[in-house]
Amino acid sequence: MDIVLNGALGKMGRMVLDACKLKGDRVVAIIERKGHPQIFSMVETQWGALKLLDDAKDVQVHADVGIDFSSPDGAVEFCEAMASLGTPVVSGTTGLSKAHLERMMLASQKVAILWTPNASFGVSCLREVVSLLASILPADYDCEIVEVHHRHKKDAPSGTAMMLAEVVANARGVKVRTGRNATMDQRGGDVFVHALRGGEVVGEHTVLFLGETDRIEVKHTALSRQAFAIGALELARKIVQKPAGFYTIKDLFPGIVR
Template identity: 35%
Template structure:
């Protein structure tokens, strides 16, 4: 039985992660962490998550919490995740990370911090989204350079990063399949007299509003035909279930930097 720590445990995603851990065979909640000063500190994590009392109080002491845990699930923000990774590395603990918005430099820093341990980092833990990554790679390879590529993503009005990490990863997958450098061809903004669309660019459009959990569509647009590959999230539970699955998969890994493609055997 793996003991799992969840950080950001009082938030909406944290509650779903706690529920997914408790519902997963082979996992149990060992600790629930929140930021210092959070008004829910000391309250029962299970009650806050809607799972019923688990007799695990919300704490702000990550280092102490990790003494009784095997893996930390972190769905916070890059800067917070990096600080948590330092604590995990010092304690010799593993991580499953669903935080989004990492810069290339931050990803490299994370890899350095956790070089002697094991982690799964994925911008989206959903099984369906990761199946889309696989489909996008195959579609791009088949269609080649004869189709323009545009990506549109929609999320709730509380999301802090844009575009979403999932949308960026979709763009990276397509760019890699087409032999392009995503950082060179991504186009995040069009306004005014911006000229004709270049052949190699990958357009990225962001929509924010209401309570949209997450929607992503990649358009392959040719002359006289269009292919759309879409994924729509109906709840946060699918992300939480994917994170629980990643914990179980990571249990026998001593060290390494993995993603959900590894977890799902899609390499």
């Protein structure tokens, strides 16, 4: 695939560059935020020097798909620009608001856009297991979700943790609540999400179902950001085959992800 990469010089962007070389794909255009110190400079890549752009509308080469790991505003602007060019998108940017998602959905009327808070296939499997447990365990098994990430992560709780919490909440007909303090009411069956930040932890998500006589813990630990980069490429191979519309991972793997 020929790829336009947004957030190309960030941690995830660099991982995608490496993953493309590993998987035989090619990045044909690179984009970063406005004000980035290297904007408009020539950046050496595995496919030669590419000019670093600050607006996807300036892309003048053909691409099969756009991949985005940037910021909420940057992700939406990228999706809108790619839609105007007729290029589908996979976005792994987290921290999006309802307004951001609404703009993405509007852009998806022109092209296929997949948004996921976590591109790892392992997390998709975790979601499946959590969905199953939430649907079969008695309601008196309390559910708590703990996520740990590096100190630089801007959003909290993580998009993945909130996605897992929504899976449980929807299965049980309860609410999602973040954190806990002494003034809170009794849990009342709600799903509680807790965020920890420190060091350089790539990402850990633990879902606990706590009963009176036993407990079940399901955990996913990302050992490298490469898992997200490779996952994004695999999702891109699928999204390029889809008609215009807004997609999540469960739309692409209906037999695997609930």
